[in-house]
Amino acid sequence: MSFEQYRIDDSKGLEFGLYTLGDHLKNPHIDKRISPQQRLQEIIEMAKLAEEAGIDLISVGESHQDHFTTQAHSVVLSAIAQATEKIKVSSSSTIISTSDPVRVYEDFATIDLISGGRAEIVAGRASRVGLFELLGYDLHDYEELFEEKFELLLQINKEEVVNWEGEFRQPLRDAHILPRPLNGSLPIWRAVGGTPASAMKAAYQGVPMYQAMLGGPASVFKRPIDAYRETLESLGQDPSEFPVATAGFFYAADTTQQALKEYYPHINEGMKLTNGRGFPKQAFAQGAHLKNIMNVGSPQEIIEKILYQHETFNHQRYIAQMDFGGVPFDKIMRNIELIGNDILPAVKKHTAKAKA
Amino acid sequence: MNITLLSGSTIGSKTRTAMNYTKDIIERNYPEHEVTLLDLADFELVFSDGRDFREYKGDTKVVTETIMESDIILIGTPIFQASIPGSLKNVFDLLPQDGLRDKTAGILVTAGSAKHYLIAETQLKPILAYMKAQIVQTYTFMEERDFYRKEIVNEDAVFRIERLVEDTMVLAETYKEARRIKEEQYGF
Numbered sequence: 219m220s221f222e223q224y225r226i227d228d229s230k231g232l233e234f235g236l237y238t239l240g241d242h243l244k245n246p247h248i249d250k251r252i253s254p255q256q257r258l259q260e261i262i263e264m265a266k267l268a269e270e271a272g273i274d275l276i277s278v279g280e281s282h283q284d285h286f287t288t289q290a291h292s293v294v295l296s297a298i299a300q301a302t303e304k305i306k307v308s309s310s311s312t313i314i315s316t317s318d319p320v321r322v323y324e325d326f327a328t329i330d331l332i333s334g335g336r337a338e339i340v341a342g343r344a345s346r347v348g349l350f351e352l353l354g355y356d357l358h359d360y361e362e363l364f365e366e367k368f369e370l371l372l373q374i375n376k377e378e379v380v381n382w383e384g385e386f387r388q389p390l391r392d393a394h395i396l397p398r399p400l401n402g403s404l405p406i407w408r409a410v411g412g413t414p415a416s417a418m419k420a421a422y423q424g425v426p427m428y429q430a431m432l433g434g435p436a437s438v439f440k441r442p443i444d445a446y447r448e449t450l451e452s453l454g455q456d457p458s459e460f461p462v463a464t465a466g467f468f469y470a471a472d473t474t475q476q477a478l479k480e481y482y483p484h485i486n487e488g489m490k491l492t493n494g495r496g497f498p499k500q501a502f503a504q505g506a507h508l509k510n511i512m513n514v515g516s517p518q519e520i521i522e523k524i525l526y527q528h529e530t531f532n533h534q535r536y537i538a539q540m541d542f543g544g545v546p547f548d549k550i551m552r553n554i555e556l557i558g559n560d561i562l563p564a565v566k567k568h569t570a571k572a573k574a
Numbered sequence: 575m576n577i578t579l580l581s582g583s584t585i586g587s588k589t590r591t592a593m594n595y596t597k598d599i600i601e602r603n604y605p606e607h608e609v610t611l612l613d614l615a616d617f618e619l620v621f622s623d624g625r626d627f628r629e630y631k632g633d634t635k636v637v638t639e640t641i642m643e644s645d646i647i648l649i650g651t652p653i654f655q656a657s658i659p660g661s662l663k664n665v666f667d668l669l670p671q672d673g674l675r676d677k678t679a680g681i682l683v684t685a686g687s688a689k690h691y692l693i694a695e696t697q698l699k700p701i702l703a704y705m706k707a708q709i710v711q712t713y714t715f716m717e718e719r720d721f722y723r724k725e726i727v728n729e730d731a732v733f734r735i736e737r738l739v740e741d742t743m744v745l746a747e748t749y750k751e752a753r754r755i756k757e758e759q760y761g762f
Contacts, residue, residue, distance in 0.1 A: 260714065345626075346624040346625075346626050346629065347626065347629055349628050357625065358623075391687045419581060430584060475761060478760075478761075478762040479761070479762035482762050493626075494626060494627060494628050494642060494670065495670065495672075495673070495675070498675060498676075499757045499760055500756075500757075500760075502762075503762075
């Protein structure tokens with residue numbers, strides 16, 4: 219089983235996960251925002267329901283700015299680990315640039331033990347830069363902070379006793395990094411932006427890639443994935459040993475028109491606050507097209523989209539963001555229900571591979 | 575609608591003078607709209623380092639946020655070394671990739687020589703198009719001889735500014751209405 223190191227069994231078909239950025243935004247349909255406490259509790263509840271529906275994974279991201287509430291994402295993941303039994307617990311993503319890799323590893327190895335071997339890390343570089351100032355880092359080191367700390371994280375994952383020296387952290391001399399994960403190591407992924415150059419960096423480091431996709435045709439998002447696999451090959455690696463995951467907007471309702479109508483205000487109003495400008499309605503309308511990676515629509519159309527994406531990308535995991543912009547919990551529940559009853563069985567059935 | 579006049583140079587007086595006239599014309603003919611004049615000579619901006627525009631501080635934040643909150647941007651620019659000034663280019667660099675989406679942009683050029691007439695056409699319009707602005711096709715081009723001691727002395731130049739303002743308002747209002755009709759058709 220080639221993806222074993224990453225705990226992926228592709229004979230069971232495409233893995234399906236949920237992810238949240240932990241945004242804390244008002245529901246634009248009623249112009250109201252729940253308390254941060256309720257938002258956190260609902261994220262944990264979402265994970266429990268996802269597990270019951272047979273969803274493979276839940277992940278939580280960290281954003282250190284206004285309109286977010288999971289700054290301490292590993293703490294939230296720990297609570298999810300305790301509240302669940304089977305579902306994989308991951309980050310989306312962990313900003314390794316502004317964290318100490320030793321502490322990150324300690325946290326996630328602990329979550330791995332609490333969860334019985336279900337923890338993973340997805341390391342990212344942050345799309346916003348406020349946290350550099352907040353946590354005492356220089357933005358001029360943006361690239362190198364990530365690369366150096368990510369390399370250290372990978373080294374800690376391989377070696378229990380670490381000797382390391384670098385620019386952005388005190389040297390480690392025979393440092394014993396504990397606890398160790400349940401099965402020796404953690405799956406560690408690299409979050410990748412929309413460009414081939416970004417994906418190629420994951421290949422150079424020999425780590426699996428996680429691709430975020432906001433909107434647009436699947437063929438465009440295939441380019442970074444192709445570049446990733448080609449680069450692995452040029453380095454003498456076997457691309458079939460490196461899983462690829464994609465992440466994007468998801469919203470299911472009885473009809474596609476209803477899904478667009480319900481979800482658009484959440485995305486548009488939410489992005490105005492988190493990104494400084496809304497989501498163009500024209501682009502959102504195009505999102506309903508089969509070949510567009512935005513998985514918004516009726517369950518049947520979403521199934522067709524995900525299968526088309528799978529055919530295009532041959533990826534091993536897809537994670538869905540359905541809670542952005544103050545989506546009320548009853549709609550989240552409804553989405554999970556539609557995934558569990560309709561979408562997941564069809565996707566699994568059509569993507570499962572016969573064991574060799 | 576929010577109208578921002580951006581005087582794109584940190585030095586000289588012609589562009590600012592032309593923008594003052596532009597502001598007067600708008601206030602006289604379109605009193606129902608909000609007009610803000612940003613003269614880059616009055617601000618100390620940092621160079622773009624790629625961060626989100628809202629994460630800058632001080633003057634830089636004021637300028638980027640004012641532009642992002644505008645429906646209409648009238649850009650006044652001199653021509654330096656056969657191009658737009660670096661100060662103006664920096665403003666574009668500070669903004670998001672598609673930062674001018676759904677915004678209408680008009681152009682007013684003040685130049686030392688008629689040889690610079692096509693600079694806005696070949697260098698400024700492509701930037702605005704890349705940033706997704708609705709561009710007013712015809713721009714106003716003025717020269718040194720149109721000015722005397724911070725006044726416009728060529729009557730025709732004032733008429734041209736009046737036409738630029740009118741063209742910009744017509745395009746902005748038409749686009750806004752056309753977009754409203756189109757978005758209603760999406761049904762969500």
